Amino acid sequence: MSTHPTTINAPEGTPFLDVVREFDATPAQLFRAVTEPKLVAQWLGPRDLEVEMEEYDARPGGRYRFAHTGGHLGGEHAWFNGVFHTVEQDKLIIRTFEYEGVPGEVALEIMRFSVVDGRTRLSQRAVFPSLETREGALSSGMSFGIEQSMDRLSELVERGV
Amino acid sequence: MVDDEAAAAREAALDRAFTALGDPVRRAIVARLSRGEATVNELADLFPITKQAVSRHIGVLEDAGLITRSRDGQRRPCHLDPAALERLTSWIDGYRLAAEDRFRKLDAVLETLKQEEEER
Numbered sequence: 001m002s003t004h005p006t007t008i009n010a011p012e013g014t015p016f017l018d019v020v021r022e023f024d025a026t027p028a029q030l031f032r033a034v035t036e037p038k039l040v041a042q043w044l045g046p047r048d049l050e051v052e053m054e055e056y057d058a059r060p061g062g063r064y065r066f067a068h069t070g071g072h073l074g075g076e077h078a079w080f081n082g083v084f085h086t087v088e089q090d091k092l093i094i095r096t097f098e099y100e101g102v103p104g105e106v107a108l109e110i111m112r113f114s115v116v117d118g119r120t121r122l123s124q125r126a127v128f129p130s131l132e133t134r135e136g137a138l139s140s141g142m143s144f145g146i147e148q149s150m151d152r153l154s155e156l157v158e159r160g161v
Numbered sequence: 162m163v164d165d166e167a168a169a170a171r172e173a174a175l176d177r178a179f180t181a182l183g184d185p186v187r188r189a190i191v192a193r194l195s196r197g198e199a200t201v202n203e204l205a206d207l208f209p210i211t212k213q214a215v216s217r218h219i220g221v222l223e224d225a226g227l228i229t230r231s232r233d234g235q236r237r238p239c240h241l242d243p244a245a246l247e248r249l250t251s252w253i254d255g256y257r258l259a260a261e262d263r264f265r266k267l268d269a270v271l272e273t274l275k276q277e278e279e280e281r
Contacts, residue, residue, distance in 0.1 A: 003268060006261050021264050025271040029278075033270045043266035046259040138256045 004119070010138060015128040017137065022119045027090040030113060030120045034058075034093065041066070048072060060087050064095070082106070097126065105133045171248075174226060178249055181225035186210065187218050191241065194228060198238040 007020040023030055033039045037056035045051040048071030056064045062084045067077035079100040085108075086094035093111040098104075108127040113120055128134040182188055190204055201219060205212040219239055222228045226245045230237050 003265055006257065006264055008257055008260060019260060021260075023264075023268060023271055025275065029271050029274045032274060033267055039270050039274070042270050043263055045266075046262045 010134065013131075015131055015134050017126040017128065017134055019124045019126075020121065022116060022121045025120050027113045027115060027120045030122060031090045034111070034122075035087070045071075052077065058084055058087055058093070060084060062087075082109075099137075102133070102136065105129055105136075107133065107137070175249070177225040178227055178245065181221050181227060184218070184221075186215075187222055190215075190218060190222065190239075191227065194239055194241045198231075198240045200236050200238050204239070 004022040004024075007018075009018040009020075010016070011018075025033075033043070035058035037053050040056055041051040041053045044066065045068050049068045050070035052067040052069055054065040054067070056066065058064070063081065064084070065079065065081040067079045069075070069077045081098050081100065082096040084093065084095045086092060091113055093109075095109050095111075097107045097109050106129060110125045110127070112123045114123065115121070126134075126137070128137065182191065186208055189208070193199060193204065193207060201212060201216055204219070205215040208215060219228065219230075222239075223230065227242060227249075228239050229242050230239050
């Protein structure tokens with residue numbers, strides 16, 4: 001299993017956030033991993049967080065709602081929800097995305113699957129309703145637990161020693 | 162304007178922190194303290210340099226806001242300041258760390274899927 005680099009691009013002056021990543025899998029496998037609730041719950045939580053999946057109905061018009069909890073959040077839940085607008089098997093998913101901590105700031109997420117050199121490329125664009133919302137989403141990673149930051153820093157410094 | 166001043170102060174603090182970490186002994190001290198507090202003597206035992214030199218390095222890390230020292234009877238152990246580290250590492254890009262972490266987990270899910278398909 002190899003790890004491919006993640007390209008993140010937040011072009012200045014636009015409400016876009018583009019993320020591109022390749023996976024050693026077929027489009028069908030990747031599609032399953034991002035549409036089947038049980039599979040999604042296995043990877044949607046960063047690092048120490050658990051995912052609580054309330055609903056994940058990946059069909060046009062279907063809703064989803066999940067929470068991040070555990071880890072540095074303790075018993076608190078950070079809820080996210082949205083609606084699937086377009087779901088084309090193995091090709092394209094368009095859905096809305098809302099963090100319930102900032103209600104009403106709904107982003108649009110467009111996920112395209114393509115085959116590149118025998119791998120599947122996921123090209124994701126999020127379109128935020130404002131530049132401020134995008135900056136908020138970008139800085140949300142800052143709320144990561146202190147232990148993780150410690151881990152990262154020790155990795156960093158130990159490499160340098 | 163107040164925001165600009167706050168941003169400038171944050172930048173200056175980052176500069177000091179990264180400058181402080183631009184030295185292998187100080188990085189080793191930070192790595193050691195990330196596993197728990199230690200006194201200057203305990204830290205000095207780890208390096209082939211004098212206790213005075215270790216003290217100077219600790220002073221630089223303290224000025225950079227990366228470590229603090231407390232008093233515990235005769236001991237004055239050094240601690241990492243977790244908040245300072247948080248600022249440093251989130252500057253590195255919290256969003257990227259979160260995204261890469263999610264994708265590594267997705268890699269693992271896909272690997273499991275592939276194995277299941279092969280077994281069928």
